[in-house]
Amino acid sequence: MSNILIGVSGGIAAYKIPILCRKFIQAGDSVKVILTENAAKFVTPLTLETLTKNRVYLDDFLTDISPRDIEHIDLAEWADIFIIAPATANTIAKMACGIADNLLTSTYLAYKTEKPLFICPAMNTNMYQNPATVDNLNKIAQRGVNIISPIEGELACKDVGIGKMQEPEIIFEAVKDKLSACNVLNGLKVIVTAGPTIEDIDPVRYISNRSSGKMGYAIAEMAKKMGADVTLISGPSNLKTSLNVTKVKSAINMLNVLKQKVEDCDILIMAAAVADYRVENISDIKIKKSSNELHLKLIKNPDILFELSKVKREGQVFVGFAAESNDLEENAVLKLKMKNLDMIVANDIKREDIAFDSDYNEVIVFNKKGSKLTIKKDKKEVIAEKILKEIKAYING
Ligand SMILES: Cc1cc2nc3c(=O)[nH]c(=O)nc-3n(C[C@H](O)[C@H](O)[C@H](O)COP(=O)(O)O)c2cc1C
Known part of the structure; x- marks a missing residue:
């Protein structure tokens, strides 16, 4: 009542x-x-x-x-x-x-x-x-x-x-x-990561990607509305939210924060677009444009989901995102297996009308039990709600 x-x-x-x-x-x-x-x-x-x-x-x-x-x-x-x-x-x-x-x-x-x-x-x-x-x-x-x-x-x-x-x-x-x-997520602790990470070159310049954070923020806000206790960990983003946000900068920052928090959560949703590479030697001072070429050596960042899968507890649900420009389904299913995920949300970043910086998305959700759900183009809030309901259905078996 x-x-x-x-x-x-x-x-x-x-x-x-x-x-x-x-x-x-x-x-x-x-x-x-x-x-x-x-x-x-x-x-x-x-x-x-x-x-x-x-x-x-x-x-x-x-x-x-x-x-x-x-x-x-x-x-x-x-x-x-x-x-x-x-x-x-x-x-x-x-x-x-x-x-x-x-x-x-x-x-x-x-x-x-x-x-x-x-x-x-x-x-x-x-x-x-x-x-x-x-x-x-x-x-x-x-x-x-x-x-x-x-x-x-x-x-x-x-x-x-x-x-x-x-x-x-x-x-x-x-x-x-x-x-x-x-009320479907009542009593569940959910961590959502969102936005890009940025990898410094020098005090002025950096390498990053085109993620706006909109999908991750929509998931975090919707999870809260659905009753979850939500922790949002975000790379640099100008989006506004009423949620408490832990702001991070680089992939390594994000991994370190997650290592401290992940044990306590029931569901981890990695919607952040984490940079795959970082600059090996970050310059402390602004690099001068004295020569015609600038060579940067990039080294691989740790794969956050793979690292966290090593400490994953029984019963925890880990969800990844696959932003793909080709062979969407094959690449997503491969990632699901390689990173020992429960679920992966695949989206096609080549489409101009959805994904990066758009208010809309269209995704396919695969889970490790073999199910596949296509969520047709809609506002990111609606996509978020459907993804979260799919996660809950997976938990309920
Ligand atoms: C007969 C009549 C019917 C109206 N029907 C509507 C309506 O269906 N929707 C609407 O937005 N305004 C309608 N209006 C205009 C509103 O009543 C008007 O904008 C009023 O200022 C609304 O005040 P309120 O929003 O404080 O109730 C109607 C006005 C009249 C006289």
């Missing part, structure tokens, strides 16, 4: 919210509702109060409760799950900008970002496809808000097109499905 907070903004689909409330109440959840001033013109507090057996929350400055509670803080703390449905273009824009000028948007800001939040946009097709709304939705999706996208259909304005809010039954199922996925 969960505490469900439903924020209703002023769209015509607000008339469906009593049915959504009923679905959660029938499932044994407690429901409280916030109405914006405009939403209260579409659906009455009385209907919602009767169904939820809770007071309906209108704008803070409109209610006169004594002694005055700080409702946006209390509601944000009370809720295990926050659903904003329907979410108007206006409320979505405020969420994207952090504007908190009513109880619903103040509660949104006060609600801890690691707790599940869903929004169900509903509006006229042109409003939905307006670049301002598209940008606003992308912004909040990137901050981890789950968007239950509207569908095509006949809209209240009689237009036919995309913008119709999903039916309450579908919203209910989508929320419950997401939440059951949220």
Whole structure:
């Protein structure tokens, strides 16, 4: 049983919210509702109060409760799950900008970002496809808000097109499905490595690779959302995350940090693009461009997964990545065996539309029991969730 907070903004689909409330109440959840001033013109507090057996929350400055509670803080703390449905273009824009000028948007800001939040946009097709709304939705999706996208259909304005809010039954199922996925990694300690490593030539120059870290960061964030205790170890990257990150620079740094931490983890996911070679003699001073040629001797870096496989405990799951430009499947399966991995995630780095620095990826996951799963092109967050579910299925046998 969960505490469900439903924020209703002023769209015509607000008339469906009593049915959504009923679905959660029938499932044994407690429901409280916030109405914006405009939403209260579409659906009455009385209907919602009767169904939820809770007071309906209108704008803070409109209610006169004594002694005055700080409702946006209390509601944000009370809720295990926050659903904003329907979410108007206006409320979505405020969420994207952090504007908190009513109880619903103040509660949104006060609600801890690691707790599940869903929004169900509903509006006229042109409003939905307006670049301002598209940008606003992308912004909040990137901050981890789950968007239950509207569908095509006949809209209240009689237009036919995309913008119709999903039916309450579908919203209910989508929320419950997401939440059951949220707990699948509960109690598991996961280490994720991400980003490139860099290998110094001198105090100014270095050798590195094109990894942005996006895939590894997406996996780490998704693992956290799915209930894992996550340690993210990252090579140099400008990506922002709310997770604590242990920053490392070179392959040797990364190996040393992992050697200290790996014993304690249940799952190690090596998404970092570790440099295969380093400069043998790093110059302490900037190398002058006095001659026409500069010869660097590169020596092999340790293979991190191979090194760690020597100390791998029974029951630990090690997952590697294979970024390949040719013979993707053959090379990935060979690596899986050579490095004694449980699983390998292969991606084709030749494709311009996925992989390096892209928000999208497409991968094939092989495990040592012989299974092969192709995960079609999608946002890296979605790919991350599918990889993690595949790891969990492997653990469950
Ligand atoms: C009859 C009517 C229906 C509306 N339906 C929608 C809608 O479905 N989606 C939407 O984004 N805005 C809709 N609007 C516009 C919003 O009500 C308006 O942008 C308002 O400022 C939203 O306020 P709120 O986000 O604080 O609730 C509608 C307005 C009216 C008068």
